[in-house]
Amino acid sequence: MSNSTFKPKNTISRRSMLKITGAALVAPMIWVKNSEAAQERVVIRSPGGAYDDIRKKLIYEPFTKETGIRVIPVATTTAKLHAMIRSGNIELDIIDNDDSVLLQWADELAALDYAHFKYTDPADILPEYKHDNYVGNFVYADVMGYNTGKFNSASVPANWVDFWDYKKIPGTRALADVDTGGPNLEFALLADGVPMDKLYPLDLPRAFKALSRIKPGISKFWTSGALSVQMLSTGDADVSSVWSTRILKGMESGAPLAINWNQHSVHVQAYAALKKAKNLENAQKLIDFCLSKEVQSKFSSLWNSGPVTETAYKALTPELREKIPGGDRTREHGFLLDANWWAKNRNEVGKEWAKWSLNS
Template structure:
């Protein structure tokens, strides 16, 4: 995610949180791990379910810091790495990996978690997903009562059958909803990548008259639905579920949702690489993941964690077996390789 993840966060998949020019802290040894996080309520959840239990188990103190992707890159380029473990969207970690900034994840030395229990799509040499979230199709139940609501992105694009103001994501949110535009245009889920950018933008042009605004943060998308500025839109599932739990007349379909990943990476030049490796291992335990997944309303990546959740809890989370059948993983390799091209094309298109 890119903004303050659900929750009270999205965190999430490119964070725009401000960071100080330098991270003020006393000199430390192996008894402290500095973690980059999205900040806000996310830190409270992780403190309760991960950091404090880790400190009790190991004696290693965990200090959290909010830092933008630009700050992380600047640290590495200046040879002044002030962080150990990076908890961020996997797209940001892919950028750092491409620069040679990350250490391999020490799966062979895990002692709390079992690498074979981690979903294969998120278990990679230099990063490991610690939860999944999803972008879903949300709708207002008062505008679309009963079963008369959009059930696919083709329905979302059908303003005749399902009238009303809509929203979709802007490039500033991390990525625009090109995949949904192609699904609406008849492209099967398993043929979305490589994205046909021209076709996707032509599809976007057909729905653009109905788009009230392209949202750039999770907070804005939630506000627009909550205030009924729009009655349909793409939104991160955690942001939406928070509104639903507060009795907002909103709902969503899991059909054709896009699964996205929050992941862990370790700076290779970190002062406490070993402590960061241990914290990553600790965080990936099924019982630990089950705890923070319930609080964040996002999906665990340790398959064993789903066994510790109730059916109702599993139904609210992406990344499980049913989720993988009805949705698809965003291809961040394609986005990493094409982001600049998409940004240029989007900037031209949105100003037309």
């Protein structure tokens, strides 16, 4: 209450007394909030949900106990991130997102201070995931998933050429929609005979021509990881592209699902600190902490994802290595998605997809 509106009287009415006591009750809460604001902090963009639940116990709370720095995860969309960065009103310190998404803001990302890492040996980070201004967090894969009521390991399409041949190998198919951020253009090109090591730069006309060939055999282009697993579990799709982390959770829940790892694509979830971050030093410390061997290996077991450091991968049990991308499996049967290509061409892909959807 300001001095301009408060007029002292000799007597205090019941309404005035309620206002005063109410203010006294609110004051301690304001003090708590102000004290929290004064605490060292770091604000990180996060996917949210179960992901944050795991990371709160595994990373954020131990990091706060170790450093005194409070971690504030904020779940937000790519569109909101883009608007924030464009406005220059930076409220986040770290972005935790797909590397191909991060790279669209490459000029806004701070150099990572590997030289002062305390919890992680920078030399332990696998070179394909280590970059000047961003670094891998974990890896997952786009795989061929199938319903075991329809296929088994011998009868499922052996590769994407077979997947495309829905007349020779009957069964309902599904693929990713453009709304997922990345339709399965690589798989379309593999189905058209392009070798895994010759995919990039992607030949868009050839990829969409291949998609037109399989479109009659597609029951639905899925728009979320949850939907892809649901379709496979219920039999609405017998075989589909699907994110490895999603289908593995379904398998753990008892759904009749399995994975064909041949010709899988590896995606990198990555960290980057923003140049204009208000807590840049704290951001560097949290990224360092997140890449430690203990965090990397434990998170892999909880999220069914691949670690980005060599020692963490070696620390995994043989059983866990069988469930995740990385190591010899990816070297022999998979490829790394080209994040730079997608960062530069995602808008063009969206335009081509819109035209293709209308005309094919």
